[in-house]
Amino acid sequence: MNFKNTEIEYDDDLKPIDMQPLFYPKTMAVIGVSQNKIGGIKYVIANDVSGYMQAGGKVYPINPKYKELYGYKVYPSLFDPEVPNIDLAIIAVPAAAVPDVVRDCGKKRVKFAVIFSSGFAESGNFDLQKKLEDAIEEAKRYTRFIGPNCLGINNPYSHVSYYPGMASAPGNVSYVSMSGGNTGRLTTWLVTQGMGINNAVSIGNSIDLTATDFINYFREDPKTKVIALYLESVPNGRKFMKALKAATLKKPVVLWKGGQTEVGQKATVSHTGGLAGSYEIWKSMAYQTGSFLADYFEMFADFVTCLSLDYYLPNDENVAILVCGGGISVEYADMCIKAGLKVPELSKETQNKLAEVFPSVNVSFRNPLDLGEYGYVPHYFDKALRIVAKDPNISSILYVREAERFILFQDVIGIPNMDQLTIKLLIESSKIIKKPLFCSMSPNGQELEHYEPRFNFKVAMLKNNLAVVDLVPHACELIKQMVRYKRYLDAHKNNSSKY
Amino acid sequence: MNFKNTEIEYDDDLKPIDMQPLFYPKTMAVIGVSQNKIGGIKYVIANDVSGYMQAGGKVYPINPKYKELYGYKVYPSLFDPEVPNIDLAIIAVPAAAVPDVVRDCGKKRVKFAVIFSSGFAESGNFDLQKKLEDAIEEAKRYTRFIGPNCLGINNPYSHVSYYPGMASAPGNVSYVSMSGGNTGRLTTWLVTQGMGINNAVSIGNSIDLTATDFINYFREDPKTKVIALYLESVPNGRKFMKALKAATLKKPVVLWKGGQTEVGQKATVSHTGGLAGSYEIWKSMAYQTGSFLADYFEMFADFVTCLSLDYYLPNDENVAILVCGGGISVEYADMCIKAGLKVPELSKETQNKLAEVFPSVNVSFRNPLDLGEYGYVPHYFDKALRIVAKDPNISSILYVREAERFILFQDVIGIPNMDQLTIKLLIESSKIIKKPLFCSMSPNGQELEHYEPRFNFKVAMLKNNLAVVDLVPHACELIKQMVRYKRYLDAHKNNSSKY
Numbered sequence: 001m002n003f004k005n006t007e008i009e010y011d012d013d014l015k016p017i018d019m020q021p022l023f024y025p026k027t028m029a030v031i032g033v034s035q036n037k038i039g040g041i042k043y044v045i046a047n048d049v050s051g052y053m054q055a056g057g058k059v060y061p062i063n064p065k066y067k068e069l070y071g072y073k074v075y076p077s078l079f080d081p082e083v084p085n086i087d088l089a090i091i092a093v094p095a096a097a098v099p100d101v102v103r104d105c106g107k108k109r110v111k112f113a114v115i116f117s118s119g120f121a122e123s124g125n126f127d128l129q130k131k132l133e134d135a136i137e138e139a140k141r142y143t144r145f146i147g148p149n150c151l152g153i154n155n156p157y158s159h160v161s162y163y164p165g166m167a168s169a170p171g172n173v174s175y176v177s178m179s180g181g182n183t184g185r186l187t188t189w190l191v192t193q194g195m196g197i198n199n200a201v202s203i204g205n206s207i208d209l210t211a212t213d214f215i216n217y218f219r220e221d222p223k224t225k226v227i228a229l230y231l232e233s234v235p236n237g238r239k240f241m242k243a244l245k246a247a248t249l250k251k252p253v254v255l256w257k258g259g260q261t262e263v264g265q266k267a268t269v270s271h272t273g274g275l276a277g278s279y280e281i282w283k284s285m286a287y288q289t290g291s292f293l294a295d296y297f298e299m300f301a302d303f304v305t306c307l308s309l310d311y312y313l314p315n316d317e318n319v320a321i322l323v324c325g326g327g328i329s330v331e332y333a334d335m336c337i338k339a340g341l342k343v344p345e346l347s348k349e350t351q352n353k354l355a356e357v358f359p360s361v362n363v364s365f366r367n368p369l370d371l372g373e374y375g376y377v378p379h380y381f382d383k384a385l386r387i388v389a390k391d392p393n394i395s396s397i398l399y400v401r402e403a404e405r406f407i408l409f410q411d412v413i414g415i416p417n418m419d420q421l422t423i424k425l426l427i428e429s430s431k432i433i434k435k436p437l438f439c440s441m442s443p444n445g446q447e448l449e450h451y452e453p454r455f456n457f458k459v460a461m462l463k464n465n466l467a468v469v470d471l472v473p474h475a476c477e478l479i480k481q482m483v484r485y486k487r488y489l490d491a492h493k494n495n496s497s498k499y
Numbered sequence: 500m501n502f503k504n505t506e507i508e509y510d511d512d513l514k515p516i517d518m519q520p521l522f523y524p525k526t527m528a529v530i531g532v533s534q535n536k537i538g539g540i541k542y543v544i545a546n547d548v549s550g551y552m553q554a555g556g557k558v559y560p561i562n563p564k565y566k567e568l569y570g571y572k573v574y575p576s577l578f579d580p581e582v583p584n585i586d587l588a589i590i591a592v593p594a595a596a597v598p599d600v601v602r603d604c605g606k607k608r609v610k611f612a613v614i615f616s617s618g619f620a621e622s623g624n625f626d627l628q629k630k631l632e633d634a635i636e637e638a639k640r641y642t643r644f645i646g647p648n649c650l651g652i653n654n655p656y657s658h659v660s661y662y663p664g665m666a667s668a669p670g671n672v673s674y675v676s677m678s679g680g681n682t683g684r685l686t687t688w689l690v691t692q693g694m695g696i697n698n699a700v701s702i703g704n705s706i707d708l709t710a711t712d713f714i715n716y717f718r719e720d721p722k723t724k725v726i727a728l729y730l731e732s733v734p735n736g737r738k739f740m741k742a743l744k745a746a747t748l749k750k751p752v753v754l755w756k757g758g759q760t761e762v763g764q765k766a767t768v769s770h771t772g773g774l775a776g777s778y779e780i781w782k783s784m785a786y787q788t789g790s791f792l793a794d795y796f797e798m799f800a801d802f803v804t805c806l807s808l809d810y811y812l813p814n815d816e817n818v819a820i821l822v823c824g825g826g827i828s829v830e831y832a833d834m835c836i837k838a839g840l841k842v843p844e845l846s847k848e849t850q851n852k853l854a855e856v857f858p859s860v861n862v863s864f865r866n867p868l869d870l871g872e873y874g875y876v877p878h879y880f881d882k883a884l885r886i887v888a889k890d891p892n893i894s895s896i897l898y899v900r901e902a903e904r905f906i907l908f909q910d911v912i913g914i915p916n917m918d919q920l921t922i923k924l925l926i927e928s929s930k931i932i933k934k935p936l937f938c939s940m941s942p943n944g945q946e947l948e949h950y951e952p953r954f955n956f957k958v959a960m961l962k963n964n965l966a967v968v969d970l971v972p973h974a975c976e977l978i979k980q981m982v983r984y985k986r987y988l989d990a991h992k993n994n995s996s997k998y
Contacts, residue, residue: 002962038872122825167944168858190945232829245674249743258829262834263867270863271825279552296830297941298970326621326770327678327729330757331795335758362617364769368762373537408664412536441794444687444959445666451950458945469971471797 013239014246016217017144017209021111022160022460023199025087026057029078029110031101032062032093032117033069040092040116042164046080050161050168053333057159060086068452075303078108088160092151095128098148099135107296108273114162115147115204122149122205122275126345130274150204150270151180152185157223171182171196172225174218174367175309176211177257177455178203178272182230182297191302194459195308198223205273212243214225219247226251226307228300232258233277243458249492252307252485254292256300259281268300290488292481302474303481305429306467311488312436314479317342320388321401324375328367328442332398339476352393357383376402376409378418389433396436396479398472402442403457404450414444419457427464436482438475439468457495511746512738516643516708517717520610523657524586525556528577528609530600531592531616532560532568539591539615541663542651543571549660549667556658558630559585576895577607587608587659588642589651594618594627597647598634605638613661614646614703620772621648621704628772635707648702648771650679653686654694656722670695671724672807673717675710677702677771678757681729682795688800693958694807697722706773709734711742718746725750727799731757731767732776743788748991751793751806751984754779755799789987793982801973802980803868805966810937812985813978816841820867820889821898823874827941828867831897831950832970837976849890856882875901875908878919882922890934895935895978897952897971902940902956903949920954926963933998937974938967 033040044061047053059072060083064075075083089110091101098117105113121129136145146152156170162180167188173222175197177183183202190197199223201214210229213298218224227247234240247253249339259265260279280488286293292307294300319341321332344367346354352367357380360366363372369388374380381401387395406418415421430437439461461468469475507546507725514537527546530536532539543560546552555614558571559582565573588609589776590600597616604612620628645651650661661679666687674696683703689695697720700713710730721771745751758764759778768856793799818840820831820869832842843866847855854987856879857864862871879993880900888895905917914920921933929936938960940953960967967973 081912148714177826179824179829181824182826182830185827185941185943189945192943192945192949258826258833260833262832263836263842266831266865267825267829267832267863268866270865271829271869295622296834296972297827325678325680326766327676327681327757328684328796330678330763330766330770331681333766334757334759335795337762343762361609364766364770366765368766370770386889405559442684444684445689446688446691446954448947448951450691455945455947455950473795 011248013242014216016220019112019212019217021087022144023067023153023155023160025112025160027084027086027088028057028059028160029060029062029063029083029086029089029317029428031091033063033074033080035069040090043090043092043162045070046164046166047159048161049164052161052401053157054158057244058084058479062083075281078104078110084139085121086152086232088113089113090116092116095125095164097400099131102135102139102145105143106141106373110143113143113145114150114152115145116151118149118204119203120148122270133207133424135150140176140208145208146201146206147204148207150206151202153202154183154197158197159417162202163492167191169196170198171308172223173228173304173342174198174214174221174224175200176203176214176224177201177230178206178232179230180204184303185297186230186301192304194463195304195305196480206235210240211238212240214257215243215253217248219243219250224251226304227253228304229253229255230258230300231255232272237277241289244285244291248485248488252291252292254294254296254300254303254307256294260295261372275443284315290492291486296494298471299474302469302471302476305462306438306469309462309467310465311467311480312434314436315483315486316395317480317483318344318395319479320346320394320397322381322384322388322392322397323368324371324373326362326364326370328400333368335472335476336398340471341476344393347390348392353387370382371493376405376415376419377434378415378425382429386431386433389435394435396438398438398439398440398475398479401457403454404443404445406453406457419453419460422455423460423464423466426461426466430466436479437467438479439466440472440475442470452477510941512741513715516712516718518611518716520586520936521643521645522652522654524611524659526559526583526585526586528559528561528582528585529560530577530588530590532562532565532573534568539589540568540884542589542591542615542661544569545660545665546658547665548663549658551658551660554658575620577603577609586611587652589615591615594624595950598630601634601644603629603639603642604642604726607644607684612642612644613649613651614644617648617651617703619647619704621769632706635815636877639707644707645700645705646703647706649705650682650701653682653696653699656697661701664691668695669697670807671722672727672803673713673720673723673725673918674699675702675713676700676729677705678729678952679703684796685800685803686725687728689804689807693962703861705734709739711735711739712750714742714746714965718742718749725803726752727803728754729799730754731759731771734778736776740784740788743784743790747789747984747987751791752801753793753802753806754785755796759794769869771886784820786983787877791983791984797970797978798973801968802977804863805937805968805977805998808961809964810966811933812934812981812988813892814982814985816922816979816982817843817892817976819845819890819893819896820841821870821874821880821883821887821896822867823870823871823872823899825861827899828863828869832867834971834975835897835968837981838972840975841976841990843892845887845890846892852886853883856886859957876912877914877924879929883934884928888928893934895937895939896973897939897978899941900956902952903942903944904912905952905956918952919961922956922963924963925960925965929965934956935978936966937978938965939971939974940967
């Protein structure tokens with residue numbers, strides 16, 4: 001999907017803050033380093049092993065108690081003459097000391113600060129929360145703050161990192177998360193499959209800069225193709241909705257809302273301290289703003305992965321299902337229909353064309369399609385794919401390629417490198433088909449010998465912009481939401497240019 | 500869960516057929532072998548490579564056109580003097596010839612026959628279907644038939660196999676499936692994770708022997724711990740329900756119904772030819788018979804895997820969630836509540852005991868529990884598990900162990916072999932706890948180096964009867980259905996002894 005540049009006049013709510021010094025800082029200060037390896041010092045180590053320092057970035061560890069820690073020179077104060085202007089400060093001091101350090105950041109004219117420390121509203125310390133809010137209110141004229149109770153920035157381009165050895169590789173996903181753990185989960189998922197991130201930002205309780213600010217920034221960021229959000233609450237629902245509405249006209253936004261139930265919401269209070277609000281309201285907000293909505297991590301990951309590729313949006317709910325096997329054809333049809341999709345019977349013309357290619361034993365061409373044993377042969381499958389895609393009743397295609405069985409098939413069918421051949425044919429066909437295609441690998445075997453070909457196939461597919469989903473119900477839900485997004489864009493693109 | 504022997508008087512509907520000659524045949528005939536490797540000859544090869552022949556089983560390939568095929572001696576006819584009494588025949592002739600071969604089987608007093616051939620009701624050939632039904636009606640006095648349009652038997656004990664190289668290993672799952680593909684999927688899933696099957700039976704259109712007959716047999720079979728069913732339709736709903744009711748009093752039955760939607764049902768017609776009936780009726784039947792109900796393959800596989808272990812049934816919906824991380828605690832709470840479970844706040848006593856073990860930074864003990872960084876340490880986690888299990892409000896526990904991070908933790912925490920230590924502690928604790936425990940591995944990393952430790956951990960866990968689920972929503976649904984099953988058993992065990 002290529003989005004045309006829609007001319008929008010942005011009011012102040014939507015104007016992006018210049019976050020260049022946050023994502024590409026020339027200088028960093030880490031305030032509150034100590035011998036405790038899970039304290040501030042881990043930021044120093046993280047930005048050493050990440051390559052940030054090697055690329056010329058300067059890190060100034062700060063604590064008056066130390067001259068040196070783990071081989072790094074430590075400075076007594078942010079105001080030490082040797083400490084230059086600071087683009088990004090990490091605040092890693094005990095909670096009670098944070099408000100003063102926040103004020104110091106303002107005085108020093110630090111551009112951005114990540115408050116790693118926790119122990120505020122999320123721990124029931126409302127007095128301290130109030131003191132922190134007051135300090136931020138004073139300082140934010142000069143310094144903008146991320147957190148508290150967060151990890152900060154993971155940027156593979158500038159090599160800024162929040163954890164030693166955290167997965168990071170260049171990509172086009174910009175991710176904003178109120179959970180540090182969930183920040184790492186999606187990043188690791190993407191990076192270890194050959195994908196990557198443009199930015200992953202753990203924002204924690206987000207007193208000053210909120211998800212809204214990051215959405216506005218990533219909306220205009222040409223390196224961001226999809227915006228992924230894990231949020232538990234937002235401080236200003238109206239501004240947040242405006243930001244979503246403006247962003248989704250330019251790129252897809254995938255939201256995973258933590259606290260979809262009353263118990264989940266209670267848990268968010270002790271996690272990030274915000275008031276979550278009813279999930280019904282969030283759902284309705286997602287619909288009204290053209291946002292994607294995922295229920296849990298694995299679904300979220302499948303959505304973000306597919307939307308970070310080049311893709312087409314389906315015109316409607318009509319899906320063709322191409323598999324080899326009667327049982328799986330029934331299963332995928334059930335999953336599509338349960339998700340609210342349609343699996344219409346193919347036209348007689350399409351069915352006749354398929355019958356010319358495939359022997360008539362143990363096959364079904366009506367939809368779902370059971371291509372039988374011949375469907376395993378790449379060239380036969382490719383023919384079927386092209387024939388089905390031409391059917392005017394079909395808007396997207398869900399199909400199976402069992403990479404774990406390629407080696408077996410290679411022997412039986414006598415075609416070497418079935419994985420590469422399959423991908424080659426899919427690349428060529430997808431250029432002609434111009435409809436969304438989703439591959440399931442229908443995994444059964446769990447041993448390394450089964451996993452490895454699946455993994456290699458998936459990585460190669462994704463690298464070539466061919467969508468693969470790990471669980472078919474996720475594909476069905478994604479197709480349904482892509483249709484909704486298409487309709488949203490059709491309705492809003494030419495409608496309004498003012499927000 | 501140990502099931503007491505409930506004394507039940509069985510009427511004729513529930514009397515099991517003696518299937519010993521089917522599952523442990525001394526002699527097999529394969530009728531209709533040819534050079535076509537995907538035809539009947541594959542049964543001959545399958546039972547050679549499976550070890551059936553090596554263990555003394557005799558296979559008689561039959562076709563008057565050949566004297567020998569692929570090194571196997573071929574006999575001209577079932578009635579050839581060299582062909583002895585046959586326990587199990589495979590019928591792999593063209594559809595039109597099947598009725599005559601069926602009659603031949605009866606004449607020869609073959610005990611069981613698998614009709615591999617397809618091309619009957621499922622292909623719209625209703626005349627031929629009628630002829631086949633008539634032939635079966637005549638012959639079934641002597642021979643009982645499985646199929647048509649099926650694969651037959653996979654038994655790791657007798658080594659009977661339906662496909663060369665099909666996964667097979669001894670276990671306690673007895674599986675009956677109307678889809679050949681789905682038969683292989685679950686079997687492969689189990690076997691490649693160190694589990695196994697007692698029997699996997701692909702029954703196809705099941706004109707003579709139906710799922711009901713197999714349920715009645717496996718109910719009384721001491722080697723069957725759980726009965727797994729993939730069904731699209733049943734010919735006699737009343738008898739089927741009776742069979743389920745009788746079986747679930749002795750062991751859990753997990754049903755995956757293909758054709759849950761109108762389109763799925765249509766697809767079942769061209770797959771196995773039966774009339775599927777509304778899913779609402781199937782659901783209500785599952786509730787009324789104490790059966791488990793899974794929606795799709797991965798859920799089915801997780802259910803069957805966990806129910807094939809030794810386990811306790813939860814008393815009620817109250818679940819404790821033990822994780823390390825705020826975001827994942829919110830997620831799992833959301834998933835539990837959405838599935839209809841409860842995540843009650845732990846008692847003050849439990850919370851106080853946990854506070855004695857864990858430092859108070861970034862943790863939450865109310866439920867869901869976020870154990871923070873210390874929760875990664877096996878001994879700390881184990882203490883938490885035992886404390887939480889004692890809480891009278893808690894009936895089952897859902898927890899996370901991230902095997903992919905063990906190697907990293909080993910270095911940081913300084914504990915070698917974290918996987919083995921974790922399992923050792925879990926084995927000891929689970930003996931004391933006596934409540935159902937479900938482990939999620941919260942997979943993120945996808946590379947082999949991440950997959951391998953997860954896979955090894957899962958295999959070792961399952962081997963030690965420790966339940967692991969691949970997707971948390973499946974665990975939530977399983978717990979809910981286990982509660983339902985517990986209540987069903989409590990209500991019915993002493994109620995009625997006559998069916």
